[in-house]
Amino acid sequence: xxxxxxxxxxxxxxxxxxxxxxxxxxxxxxxxxxxxxxxxxxxxxxxxxxxxxxxxxxxxxxxxxxxxxxxxxxxxxxxxxxxxxxxxxxxxxxxxxxxxxxxxxxxxxxxxxxxxxxxxxxxxxxxxxxxxxxxxxxxxxxxxxxxxxxxxxxxxxxxxxxxxxxxxxxxxxxxxxxxxxxxxxxxxxxxxxxxxxxxxxxxxxxxxxxxxxxxxxxxxxxxxxxxxxxxxxxxxxxxxxxxxxxxxxxxxxxxxxxxxxxxxxxxxxxxxxxxxxxxxxxxxxxxxxxxxxxxxxxxxxxxxxxxxxxxxxxxxxxxxxxxxxxxxxxxxxxxxxxxxxxxxxxxxxxxxxxxxxxxxxxxxxxxxxxxxxxxx
Amino acid sequence: xxxxxxxxxxxxxxxxxxxxxxxxxxxxxxxxxxxxxxxxxxxxxxxxxxxxxxxxxxxxxxxxxxxxxxxxxxxxxxxxxxxxxxxxxxxxxxxxxxxxxxxxxxxxxxxxxxxxxxxxxxxxxxxxxxxxxxxxxxxxxxxxxxxxxxxxxxxxxxxxxxxxxxxxxxxxxxxxxxxxxxxxxxxxxxxxxxxxxxxxxxxxxxxxxxxxxxxxxxxxxxxxx
Ligand SMILES: Nc1ncnc2c1ncn2[C@@H]1O[C@H](COP(=O)(O)OP(=O)(O)OP(=O)(O)O)[C@@H](O)[C@H]1O
Ligand SMILES: [Mg+2]
Numbered sequence: 001x002x003x004x005x006x007x008x009x010x011x012x013x014x015x016x017x018x019x020x021x022x023x024x025x026x027x028x029x030x031x032x033x034x035x036x037x038x039x040x041x042x043x044x045x046x047x048x049x050x051x052x053x054x055x056x057x058x059x060x061x062x063x064x065x066x067x068x069x070x071x072x073x074x075x076x077x078x079x080x081x082x083x084x085x086x087x088x089x090x091x092x093x094x095x096x097x098x099x100x101x102x103x104x105x106x107x108x109x110x111x112x113x114x115x116x117x118x119x120x121x122x123x124x125x126x127x128x129x130x131x132x133x134x135x136x137x138x139x140x141x142x143x144x145x146x147x148x149x150x151x152x153x154x155x156x157x158x159x160x161x162x163x164x165x166x167x168x169x170x171x172x173x174x175x176x177x178x179x180x181x182x183x184x185x186x187x188x189x190x191x192x193x194x195x196x197x198x199x200x201x202x203x204x205x206x207x208x209x210x211x212x213x214x215x216x217x218x219x220x221x222x223x224x225x226x227x228x229x230x231x232x233x234x235x236x237x238x239x240x241x242x243x244x245x246x247x248x249x250x251x252x253x254x255x256x257x258x259x260x261x262x263x264x265x266x267x268x269x270x271x272x273x274x275x276x277x278x279x280x281x282x283x284x285x286x287x288x289x290x291x292x293x294x295x296x297x298x299x300x301x302x303x304x305x306x307x308x309x310x311x312x313x314x315x316x317x318x319x320x321x322x323x324x325x326x327x328x329x330x331x332x333x334x335x336x337x338x339x340x341x342x343x344x345x346x347x348x349x350x351x352x353x354x355x356x357x358x359x360x361x362x363x364x365x366x367x368x369x370x371x372x373x374x375x376x
Numbered sequence: 377x378x379x380x381x382x383x384x385x386x387x388x389x390x391x392x393x394x395x396x397x398x399x400x401x402x403x404x405x406x407x408x409x410x411x412x413x414x415x416x417x418x419x420x421x422x423x424x425x426x427x428x429x430x431x432x433x434x435x436x437x438x439x440x441x442x443x444x445x446x447x448x449x450x451x452x453x454x455x456x457x458x459x460x461x462x463x464x465x466x467x468x469x470x471x472x473x474x475x476x477x478x479x480x481x482x483x484x485x486x487x488x489x490x491x492x493x494x495x496x497x498x499x500x501x502x503x504x505x506x507x508x509x510x511x512x513x514x515x516x517x518x519x520x521x522x523x524x525x526x527x528x529x530x531x532x533x534x535x536x537x538x539x540x541x542x543x544x545x546x547x548x549x550x551x552x553x554x555x556x557x558x559x560x561x562x563x564x565x566x567x568x569x570x571x572x573x574x575x576x577x578x579x580x581x582x583x584x585x586x587x588x589x590x591x592x593x594x595x596x597x598x599x600x601x
Binding site for chain 2: 001004007008010011283284287288289290291292293294295296297369370371373374375
């Protein structure tokens with residue numbers, strides 16, 4: 001009977017092919033979207049793992065450029081038990097690099113500058129640990145810059161190259177690489193230059209980046225800092241994770257909904273194909289019944305056919321999904337993770353879809369009277 | 377032996393009732409070669425359908441080797457057809473996607489195709505003079521060849537009786553005569569019963585049993601012609 005089912009599919013080759021491609025696209029959509037949403041989450045969590053310290057900003061500020069804190073407080077925060085270093089920072093958007101305007105927020109993210117005290121930069125800090133070439137800022141630096149790998153790649157910079165940011169010239173002395181694109185899109189420069197670029201008065205910076213001795217205690221230390229300085233908010237990567245969690249799960253829901261719609265359309269497609277194919281073969285089912293097939297036998301055969309339709313569609317979907325993800329990997333700003341389990345799920349869903357879409361047509365066919373074999 | 381005892385069939389179409397069979401009694405013994413003739417709409421096909429277990433009568437009994445199938449349910453009737461009945465249709469009713477050999481085996485697919493079944497199918501086709509057409513699909517066969525494949529299919533389950541509804545209806549006279557000869561041969565050699573509905577009276581011989589059906593009533597005809 002297996003062979004017979006396959007023959008029946010082979011009979012209307014074009015229709016079977018169109019259906020297989022249709023299901024294939026639905027399954028590929030599912031695989032692609034789920035992998036996509038996984039990738040976004042993975043990238044986000046990886047970045048959080050990289051940031052182990054505490055960000056201290058003005059209370060209520062939406063982002064660092066809109067936060068203003070008193071530079072003198074850094075010494076006070078440094079005295080809090082468990083704090084390793086406090087790095088006052090001035091940040092801003094690089095609107096222009098090497099004289100070329102950077103328009104809005106591009107798909108590949110945006111570039112920013114980060115001012116740090118060259119004297120303090122000797123100490124252990126976040127970006128310094130990712131230094132891959134050259135040196136970090138050091139005391140006496142005025143026009144030195146340490147740039148992220150992404151910027152080095154995008155603007156073809158090496159140690160010794162000059163780079164112009166918002167009209168200020170710097171010499172590249174070091175390149176760091178954390179492996180995460182948006183982290184590697186910063187230009188670290190001496191804080192006094194950054195102050196000029198950001199137009200901040202003396203004694204004011206945007207935020208403090210606080211490194212702690214034990215990252216596990218970061219939450220507790222952040223709480224102490226907030227108690228001591230009610231005008232500041234201190235956030236750990238954990239806090240960001242919680243804040244982002246909601247956003248991420250809505251992205252997840254959205255992707256799942258789209259994938260679900262794609263799959264539903266696939267299922268309706270199977271239903272439609274099988275209904276058509278059953279309607280065309282009414283007389284044949286009558287003959288099968290007349291020569292001794294039971295209603296269950298007929299039903300079994302049609303479910304087998306739609307099972308194969310689902311299986312073939314699933315295989316096509318895995319292939320298409322793989323190609324789509326491989327294509328996206330080159331274009332997207334984050335790493336694409338394609339887990340084998342998602343492919344397996346796609347195949348399984350496709351088979352379930354196939355069988356589900358075949359149930360009703362199979363039932364209809366099994367209800368046909370055997371006497372139609374004798375009549376027209 | 378097959379016995380029909382006062383069989384009636386009433387079709388209901390909306391409000392109106394069609395009395396297709398009005399009390400038909402008939403005996404078919406092993407080795408009988410039976411012809412049924414009659415005008416269009418007289419109930420010939422209906423009679424074959426009831427004898428072959430494609431449907432149940434409205435009243436009366438259908439005894440096959442003493443067993444009454446008139447009260448069988450759908451599943452029992454299916455198995456009864458599979459095991460005891462061979463059907464031959466006017467328009468062959470072969471499955472277009474399958475080869476001659478596969479078509480012959482179709483009734484046995486639900487039970488599984490064994491090597492010995494396949495051997496039997498090959499032999500049947502050879503016996504029908506189609507040894508060289510085993511792997512042709514119906515589209516590649518002539519009408520006469522198709523009907524011979526259909527006869528082989530009717531025989532694959534070693535039936536008690538073969539029921540044929542106008543088996544020569546779509547064939548020219550010479551080919552029709554050949555098909556009749558094949559059926560007679562099978563009848564003689566295997567003592568297999570046939571009930572054949574036909575319009576072509578020239579195929580009927582003196583030794584055959586002949587019935588005429590008119591307005592749902594069956595009459596035994598003693599003389600041919
Ligand atoms: N499914 C049905 N529903 C209603 N009436 C039917 C049905 N099948 C047959 N009939 C009627 O029953 C009567 C007998 O039909 P049947 O097909 O048995 O005749 P027949 O002798 O085989 O005719 P023909 O020589 O044209 O094939 C006819 O009047 C026909 O219209
Ligand atoms: Mg008829």
